[in-house]
Amino acid sequence: MGGRKPRLPIPEEELLAPGHRACAGCGSALCVRLCLKALGKNTIVVTSTGCIEVTTTPYPETAWKVPWIHVAFENAAAVASGVERALKALGKDDVTVAVFAGDGGTVDIGFQALSGMVERGHNVVYICYDNEAYMNTGVQRSGATPPYAATTTTPAGKVWRGEMRPKKDVPRIMVDHGVPYVATACVSFPQDLIKKVKKAKKVDGPAYVHVLCPCPPGWGYDSSETIEIGELAVETGMWVLYEVEDGEFRLTYRPKERKPVEEYLKRQKRFQHLTEDEIEEIQRMVDEQWEELEKLAEK
Amino acid sequence: MSESEVRVINGNYAAAEAVRLVDVDVIAAYPITPQTPVVEYLSEFIANGELDAEFIHVESEHSAISAVIGASATGVRVFTATASQGLALMHEVLFIASGMRLPIVMAVANRALSAPINIWCDHSDAMAQRDACWIQLYCESNQEILDTIIQAYRIAEHEDVLLPVMVCFDGFTLSHTLEPVEIPPKEKVQEFVGEFEPTHCRLDPEEPMTLGPVGGPDCYMEFKKMQDEAMKEAERVIGEVNREFADEFGRSYGNGLVEEYNTEDADYIVIAMGSVCGTVKHVIDEERPDVGLIRVKSYRPFPGEQIAEIIQDREGVVTIDRAHSYGAMPPLWTDVKAHAPDVEISSTIAGLGGRDIRPEDVLKAIEVAEKGKGTDEPVWINVNA
Ligand SMILES: Cc1ncc(C[n+]2csc(CCOP(=O)(O)OP(=O)(O)O)c2C)c(N)n1
Ligand SMILES: [Mg+2]
Numbered sequence: 001m002g003g004r005k006p007r008l009p010i011p012e013e014e015l016l017a018p019g020h021r022a023c024a025g026c027g028s029a030l031c032v033r034l035c036l037k038a039l040g041k042n043t044i045v046v047t048s049t050g051c052i053e054v055t056t057t058p059y060p061e062t063a064w065k066v067p068w069i070h071v072a073f074e075n076a077a078a079v080a081s082g083v084e085r086a087l088k089a090l091g092k093d094d095v096t097v098a099v100f101a102g103d104g105g106t107v108d109i110g111f112q113a114l115s116g117m118v119e120r121g122h123n124v125v126y127i128c129y130d131n132e133a134y135m136n137t138g139v140q141r142s143g144a145t146p147p148y149a150a151t152t153t154t155p156a157g158k159v160w161r162g163e164m165r166p167k168k169d170v171p172r173i174m175v176d177h178g179v180p181y182v183a184t185a186c187v188s189f190p191q192d193l194i195k196k197v198k199k200a201k202k203v204d205g206p207a208y209v210h211v212l213c214p215c216p217p218g219w220g221y222d223s224s225e226t227i228e229i230g231e232l233a234v235e236t237g238m239w240v241l242y243e244v245e246d247g248e249f250r251l252t253y254r255p256k257e258r259k260p261v262e263e264y265l266k267r268q269k270r271f272q273h274l275t276e277d278e279i280e281e282i283q284r285m286v287d288e289q290w291e292e293l294e295k296l297a298e299k
Numbered sequence: 300m301s302e303s304e305v306r307v308i309n310g311n312y313a314a315a316e317a318v319r320l321v322d323v324d325v326i327a328a329y330p331i332t333p334q335t336p337v338v339e340y341l342s343e344f345i346a347n348g349e350l351d352a353e354f355i356h357v358e359s360e361h362s363a364i365s366a367v368i369g370a371s372a373t374g375v376r377v378f379t380a381t382a383s384q385g386l387a388l389m390h391e392v393l394f395i396a397s398g399m400r401l402p403i404v405m406a407v408a409n410r411a412l413s414a415p416i417n418i419w420c421d422h423s424d425a426m427a428q429r430d431a432c433w434i435q436l437y438c439e440s441n442q443e444i445l446d447t448i449i450q451a452y453r454i455a456e457h458e459d460v461l462l463p464v465m466v467c468f469d470g471f472t473l474s475h476t477l478e479p480v481e482i483p484p485k486e487k488v489q490e491f492v493g494e495f496e497p498t499h500c501r502l503d504p505e506e507p508m509t510l511g512p513v514g515g516p517d518c519y520m521e522f523k524k525m526q527d528e529a530m531k532e533a534e535r536v537i538g539e540v541n542r543e544f545a546d547e548f549g550r551s552y553g554n555g556l557v558e559e560y561n562t563e564d565a566d567y568i569v570i571a572m573g574s575v576c577g578t579v580k581h582v583i584d585e586e587r588p589d590v591g592l593i594r595v596k597s598y599r600p601f602p603g604e605q606i607a608e609i610i611q612d613r614e615g616v617v618t619i620d621r622a623h624s625y626g627a628m629p630p631l632w633t634d635v636k637a638h639a640p641d642v643e644i645s646s647t648i649a650g651l652g653g654r655d656i657r658p659e660d661v662l663k664a665i666e667v668a669e670k671g672k673g674t675d676e677p678v679w680i681n682v683n684a
Contacts (some may be wrong), residue, residue: 042504046369057512067502070511071368071395078362082327082377083502084370085353089324089375095504113365116358 008191011037020063021055021093027213027230028052028129030187032100035127035211038197041066043096044087046080048105049073052129052134071103074109076101077117080124096125098199103130103144106210107170118177118206125200125207128170131215139218143168146238147285148278149270151218156273166285174208181207183243183252187214188230192241192252201242212239220269232264235288240293249296261286301484310473310479313441314380314406314466315340316480317448320488323404324375327355327366331385332418333470334408338380360385364392364405371401372510374497376452379403380412382470383410386424390431396463397432397526399511401500402455403463404448405433409573409621410470411652419653420470422573425598426622426630432526434464434533435599437572439552441462443477446550452492453540459532461499467598469574471653483548491547534600556602558594559609565591566614567668570606570635572598575619575649575656582661590665595631603638610635610642615668617645619656620677629677645673649680656680 015036022029028051036043045068047053053070056063071079076099084097099112106128117124126271134140134152141151141163150162174182178186181203193211200207216223233239234253238261241253261283265271274282308316314337320487326345328338344350353370357363360381367377381389386407388591396403407425411417425435430481434454438444444466451464467473500510514522524675534556541555552558560566561583567590576594593609595602610616620629627633631648647664650656660681667673667680 044373044502044504054513057509059512059514059518062512064509065507067504067507068509069369069372069502071365071399072392075361075365075392076363078357079369081355081357081362082325082366082371083373084327084369085355085366086370086373086375086377089353089370090373112358113362116362119358120356244498 008195010034010190010194013037015041015065015066016056017063021058022051023216023223025216025226027187027215027226028102028131029055030226031129031211031213034187034193035098035100035189035197036066037196039096039098039125039201042094043098044083045069046076046083046097046099048101048110049136050102050105051131052100052102054136055295073105075113076105076110077113077126079235080126081117081120081122084122084124098125098127100127100129102135103132104134104142107143107168115177116179116288118174118179118208121205123205123208125197127197128208128210129213130210131159131213131218133218135215135218139209143199144170148274148282151275153272161278162270171208171210175247179208180205180246181243182213183209184239184241185209185283186230186234186239186241189234189241189253196243220272221267225267229267232259232267235259236261236264237290238264242293249299251297253291258290301486303481303483304416305479305481305597307477308340308441309336309475309477310441310468311336311408311475313319313445313480314448314468315344316482317445318378318553319344320483320485321449321452321492322350322489323378323392323659325353325354325355325367325370326679327358327363327370328379329360329363329381329385331360331382332480333410333474334380334382334385335475337406337408355659359596361387361392362586364389364396367403368392368396368401369397371403372500373502376495377403378405380406380408382408383412383424386428387412390428393428393431393433395511398522399500400461400529401463402452402461404451404455405463405465406448407410407465407467407530408470408474409467417652418470420472420621421651421653422621423651425465428465429599429630432462432530433599434462434597436464436466436597437595438466438468438473439574439576439594440609441473442480442550443552444473445480445482446544446548446552450486450540450544454533456495457536458498460529460536462526462529462533470573487547491544506546530600532555534597534602536595549604552596553594556597557605558596560587560594562593562609564590567591567665568593568610568613568616569619569661569664570595570616570631571619571623572631575621575682578656578658579661580646582658586662587665601634603634607639607642610639615645615671617647617664617673618643619664620646620648621650623648623651623677632677643671645671646677647673648679654681
């Protein structure tokens with residue numbers, strides 16, 4: 001153990017059964033599995049259309065050991081609002097309502113419903129499993145696709161260099177909505193993720209947890225490398241782990257020494273086309289973002 | 300038990316009042332003319348403690364229908380209301396509500412669809428949702444709105460049906476027009492609708508269920524066939540509920556599916572839906588005793604066989620549609636014709652976007668049937684060339 005902090009034990013009970021049809025090494029399925037451990041049995045789950053919904057519920061089978069509902073792509077937050085109010089009408093105040101929605105179902109098409117849900121203050125744990133594209137339909141860009149990533153709708157060519165817009169910062173938008181608990185996480189840091197989901201569950205009101213979930217086929221790396229890729233995202237500062245409790249920002253993990261972004265980018269096919277200049281530009285963007293976060297953390 | 304009370308109210312109030320009497324648990328709705336007052340009345344009821352329900356102030360109709368799906372699946376009675384663009388915005392989710400077999404009740408204050416934007420009545424909004432597998436019931440009076448919403452919960456929740464119900468009433472003509480309405484005592488309505496006991500669909504950690512899964516080519520058609528069978532069952536159940544309602548409250552609407560007016564010895568038959576039927580009845584009473592009316596109350600399920608039987612051996616038959624299927628024949632005509640291919644049926648289109656359908660317009664429609672016109676192309680009534 002040599003001076004290391006004792007780790008938070010991961011609850012053993014599995015609420016996502018094996019045998020679902022997600023790819024080997026699916027970061028999103030791992031995210032759901034870990035989050036369910038934190039949420040516990042007494043939870044009702046709403047899922048948006050996307051990889052998780054499609055791979056876990058091929059009728060008549062299901063991987064869900066908790067009550068689960070899927071309605072459409074863009075309305076998970078609205079469905080969850082209805083579930084939560086129905087529980088209130090029934091006087092059941094001990095049941096947690098949780099959403100698992102992809103980045104597309106959250107930052108793009110589902111954004112209005114999410115904004116409405118948190119503005120109304122529903123007591124829902126909203127978890128965005130972010131694999132940075134529309135994976136279920138075959139890797140098309142979303143508002144959460146990072147700059148320069150090649151997807152099937154932002155291919156890298158002579159004119160286009162992959163995605164050309166910054167990643168939409170929905171956690172920050174959630175903070176600006178006054179959401180009492182907002183956190184980012186990554187499946188490669190399971191203790192941190194579980195701790196945050198447990199906190200989110202305790203909040204009386206909406207909580208938003210945005211989880212980076214590497215995707216072997218979508219990002220282009222071997223399915224055995226999911227955890228490593230996620231670690232690199234965090235160690236390079238491409239993905240930052242933090243939480244905002246009642247508006248108070250806190251970095252929950254600070255890499256001892258940030259690794260160059262190249263180490264992260266070079267490992268994935270979606271960034272294979274990058275020139276040295278482009279990698280440098282990404283490094284600059286990450287450095288700037290990190291500086292800003294440091295300032296925030298000092299406040 | 301307290302007594303019924305007659306009050307002079309508009310159609311929107313009648314809808315809200317029915318929801319109060321049924322004592323719905325969760326309401327999610329978004330305002331749109333001419334439905335807006337329903338949302339406001341319900342808000343007032345809740346604000347004043349006259350209705351103990353959760354009201355979700357959703358940010359769109361898409362979220363309204365989504366939220367009531369979530370609530371209904373959790374095991375409570377729900378209500379929503381909309382019209383026109385709002386109903387169109389719900390389109391995608393309507394199919395999911397029926398596919399999940401949730402007994403949702405929705406009021407629709409019928410209004411034209413844009414463009415050009417138009418807030419007045421026609422049936423284009425509901426007709427565009429014809430194939431969403433929702434039961435569609437059309438009302439002729441404010442009393443009927445109140446009575447039909449109460450009945451709708453019984454129909455939707457019936458174990459042989461389990462389908463959502465749209466209760467449609469004409470925007471402004473009913474929604475904003477005052478009529479005397481008999482309001483039954485709440486206890487009596489409560490007794491009539493009974494407790495809601497969800498069976499097949501319930502989100503409960505005690506007994507986890509997976510709702511809304513993926514259904515591939517191996518099972519999708521079976522699910523859809525079951526929905527169609529439920530629609531057929533609904534035809535019977537609507538009739539039963541109509542009769543039972545008559546026993547309890549002393550009012551009925553034809554056989555619940557169609558209402559016949561002066562059809563027995565009529566040479567000509569007009570087939571129509573909604574508030575225009577009052578005008579048709581007036582024309583029959585005042586000027587045309589040789590004409591009868593079939594008022595289609597249930598458009599889905601469509602009582603086609605009954606209608607086909609009634610229209611046999613007449614001098615002429617004409618439909619009045621308040622909607623159109625552009626480049627084809629209008630919806631009501633098409634449905635009737637499908638069940639009576641051997642009967643010559645004339646088609647008219649009237650009252651789009653709130654154009655008045657006056658007694659003289661009804662006479663024009665009858666004239667179309669007399670002349671045997673409009674059988675292969677609809678005749679537009681009261682439209683400038
Ligand atoms: C209204 C609507 N538009 C488009 C689609 C097609 N569609 C299904 S899933 C999906 C992408 C899902 O992306 P995301 O939310 O990121 O989840 P992921 O599949 O990546 O897990 C799309 C575009 C749909 N089902 N509904
Ligand atoms: Mg995605």
